[in-house]
Amino acid sequence: MMAHKKRVGMEVSIAVSHAVQLARAEAIAAYPITPQTHIVEHLSSLVANGDLEAEFVTVESEHSAMSACIGMSAAGVRTYTATSSQGLALMNEIVFITSAMRLPIVMTVANRALSGPLSIWNDHSDIMAARDIGWIQIFTENGQEAFDHSIMAFKIAEDHRVLLPTIVNLDGFILTHVVEAHEMMDQKTVDRFLPEFKPYHKLDPQKPVTMGAFAMPELFTECKMAHQMALTNSYGPILEVWQEWGKLTGRHYQPVETYRTEGAKVIIMMMGSLGQVAEVAVDAMRDQGIPVGLVKIRLWRPFPFADLRAALAGAEIVVVCDRALSLGGAAGPVLAEVRSAMYPLAVKPQILGYTVGLGGRDVQPEAFEELVRHAQAEVKQGPSQEYYIYGVRG
């Protein structure tokens, strides 16, 4: 079934906007922020030329972007937006409500550092500040993944067993502004894969409903529990969609991806585009006879506990690379998650955390070799710090 072998070179942002076009998004509200801009610019022109039958509302802030998206989705149309960094932070109040209202909006986050100091460059501090918003959160590693997941996200979000908004993360500039070769899809195939949006409930004068009623203490906890169950239970439908896509395209996705982990004593972990850099490093170390493997988390929420434990089984040292800081805390967000997932196991590896590549700081393959050597030495003598920030000068 691998009928779509032709690869087209284009900027990843353009590929993502074509994915949204192929998904036939019906309403978009967005506010410009670097490095998300190329996505929404291209979507604007698709709408302006009638190549995408949709309404594009050029709102006056990201707060209003997410608010307008809620209105769109609640009124019963397939809804998309994209943002980054400060924009996601400004939306913060509303994104919690989006997921609590179970509105299946799809959002691309072009990951970028949060101010201050102001930085337009890539890290994951924006999405980590939005970790607990109750959305499905997926990380992508290259343009093809960003394209694929932008289409699949709609199918996952709109599944009536799921009904949760979904974020597709891709690294700002490192992915958004890079030209890559993409296997595109034709409209017919995507239409078969992703049928028309069928809202579970909507704002309709023929059948009026009240949305966004408030909850007294006797109901609030139950609402939260229902949300938690919905997010946890979305795991199954997510896998179904990814498997269907795999059959359709030959591109298979897992909640936790592994690379050369067979017999690995040391495992490097991260999310996002650094995975490809780390693969180069792992190859080099394997050539030197160092038993190193790589584990990449694709599905950040709902967190794939079982997949992670399986992927890390047999490892003695795990080197977790965070692209964000939990200031004043014990660890970076991914490190904290991995440690907490592994803690209940009787036999568990030493887990060390390194924050790398903040605010666009480049991370070369050699860095991972350095981290592995450092982690091995630290384990031998007993870790000297709660976690480490790699590459700080001075």
Added chain:
Amino acid sequence: MEKFGYAESTKFDTYASRMMPRDEFFTSGHRSCQGCGEALAVRWACKAIGKNAIIAHATGCMEIVSSGMPQTAWMHPWIHVAFENTSAVASGIEAALRVLERKGKLKGPLPKVVAMGGDGGTSDIGLQSLSGALERNTNFTYICWDNEAYMNTGIQRSSATPFGAMTTTSPPGKRSIGQSTWKKDMVAIAVAHGIPYVATASPGYLFDLYFKVKKAVETPGPAYITILSTCPTGWRSATDLSVRLARLATETAVFPLFEVVDGKYRLTVEPPKIRPIRDYLKPQGRFRHLRDHEVEFIQKQTLARYKLLLDKCQAPFPEFAPVHLPEGT
């Protein structure tokens, strides 16, 4: 105007309920305070809006009294998201309806989109999203329930609180008169967006209110209405005086009733004689601390502003040149 039976409406100073729609869209059982002028205004505005509409509501008094899960007082499809974003939510609904209509997925005529919020949700925290929606020429009506303070959170001052009023964050004291700023002119701000319909209304004049809301929702493009919402709890007034106070606000020229159609001002209720401001201030505990010279200042200021409004109504030219796009744009 005749189309709405509008010119006639101002001849009445009582309303004949048999002439108005019996449909109730804001139903009984909600938890508003006794004597709430706002609930009365909401009920009549919803009658004017009619069945085929979708309402987005800001956080605030009306949201809290009417939508405690699992109950609702709203017969319209109704959505509440947050405090400051109602106009943006309405923008989204309006855009979605346009797509649905274009794709032939809409059963029946295009529903009206109405956004509602209190004075804080409108003139303070919601001003940005409101301005955005007005500027984008969103086809919706925004109604501000103006009870002149953050009543829901416990009577804190807003930018719509009148000069001199006591609130819990503008308390009068040795160094304070109470609210030390003049009420923000939201109507002028709305007019400055160049939108086709802007008005003030009051639960003291229900015919006037009814026809203005009807006109607003039937106007293509954005419409904005501020409705003075008497609040016995926050204004420290007797609960049986709410309608009386609403009428006094107009009779003393504190809250004149007018509309601005395509930039042209018109007084819709013209009191035969402007009553002294004391008649309005005295029944309200929030003004109790004001001294004579302060009342005198408010009196002068109010009349000066009323004169300016009358001048605008007399002006031979509109406030702005309405934009009428050529066909097919």
